[in-house]
Amino acid sequence: DVKVTQSSRYLVKRTGEKVFLECVQDMDHENMFWYRQDPGLGLRLIYFSYDVKMKEKGDIPEGYSVSREKKERFSLILESASTNQTSMYLCASSFTGWTNEKLFFGSGTQLSVL
Amino acid sequence: GQQVMQIPQYQHVQEGEDFTTYCNSSTTLSNIQWYKQRPGGHPVFLIQLVKSGEVKKQKRLTFQFGEAKKNSSLHITATQTTDVGTYFCAAFQTGANNLFFGTGTRLTVIP
Numbered sequence: 109d110v111k112v113t114q115s116s117r118y119l120v121k122r123t124g125e126k127v128f129l130e131c132v133q134d135m136d137h138e139n140m141f142w143y144r145q146d147p148g149l150g151l152r153l154i155y156f157s158y159d160v161k162m163k164e165k166g167d168i169p170e171g172y173s174v175s176r177e178k179k180e181r182f183s184l185i186l187e188s189a190s191t192n193q194t195s196m197y198l199c200a201s202s203f204t205g206w207t208n209e210k211l212f213f214g215s216g217t218q219l220s221v222l
Numbered sequence: 223g224q225q226v227m228q229i230p231q232y233q234h235v236q237e238g239e240d241f242t243t244y245c246n247s248s249t250t251l252s253n254i255q256w257y258k259q260r261p262g263g264h265p266v267f268l269i270q271l272v273k274s275g276e277v278k279k280q281k282r283l284t285f286q287f288g289e290a291k292k293n294s295s296l297h298i299t300a301t302q303t304t305d306v307g308t309y310f311c312a313a314f315q316t317g318a319n320n321l322f323f324g325t326g327t328r329l330t331v332i333p
Contacts, residue, residue: 143323148231150310150325151265167322168286198264210255211312211321 111135112214114199120220127186129217131199138204140182141211142174145196157182181207189221226313228324236332241298243327245311254287254294255321260307268296275294301331 115130133140139158143151143166153166155174163174171193175183182201186193197217202209227246245254253272257265270276271287278285281324282305284297292316294313298305311324 141321148325150228151312151323153321153323210270211257211265213264213266217262 110207112212114197114214114217115178118217118218118220120222121186121189122222123190125186125189125221127189127217127219127221129184129186129197129219131182131184131201131214132180133182133201133212134180135201135212136179137201139198139202139209140176141200141202142172142182142184143198143200144168145198145216147202148220154184189219190220191195193219194221195219214218226311226322226324228311228327230327231325234331234332235301236294237303238300241301241305241329242295243309243311243329244293244295245313245324246293249292251291251294254311254313256285256294256296257310257312257323258307259310259326263307265310284301284331298329299327303331303333305329306331 112133121127141156142154145151152168154168154172155163155166157163157176160176160179173185199214200211202211229244255270256268258268259265269285274291276287277287282299286295294311308326308328310326312321
């Protein structure tokens with residue numbers, strides 16, 4: 109089975125801190141994604157990557173950046189955390205292509221910014 | 223950007239009752255996927271529909287894709303407590319490369 113591992117299940121940070129969320133997948137998937145999940149808003153795409161060192165903005169990239177130096181690892185960076193970034197962050201990966209591939213999700217990181 | 227509207231947001235049913243959630247888009251969709259997220263869990267892929275008017279079944283779950291490829295539904299017959307969770311639709315807009323998720327329907331099954 110595909111495994112998508114997120115480094116932390118819960119994280120508490122202070123406003124202004126730089127925050128790194130790490131995600132690793134073990135199935136040589138081309139595509140990786142970062143979503144945030146908020147009650148009543150569903151899953152919203154922050155950034156995605158379809159290859160090493162490649163990245164594309166999703167629907168809500170403001171306040172975030174990403175890094176993909178290796179195929180298996182996709183990092184989400186909050187340069188200066190703010191309280192409105194308190195959320196559940198979900199990483200996902202898919203094999204290749206866009207319109208016919210299902211996503212495999214990690215367990216999520218619940219981030220609280222105080 | 224693309225919006226996929228999903229209704230209802232919440233649904234409480236008695237065990238044994240049926241349940242349906244709907245997804246609607248104002249634009250044509252390339253395909254639609256359905257995911258289930260158990261409480262405290264992460265979304266897990268259920269199925270993908272690609273063809274206009276397509277209907278697929280998984281045991282008590284029936285998935286439909288509209289003829290115009292602008293809407294979809296998930297119907298659960300005779301719900302069980304194991305069906306509890308949030309059901310999301312997710313869709314690619316024709317010509318786009320983003321998977322847009324609906325807001326989800328949270329299903330509660332009362333024993």
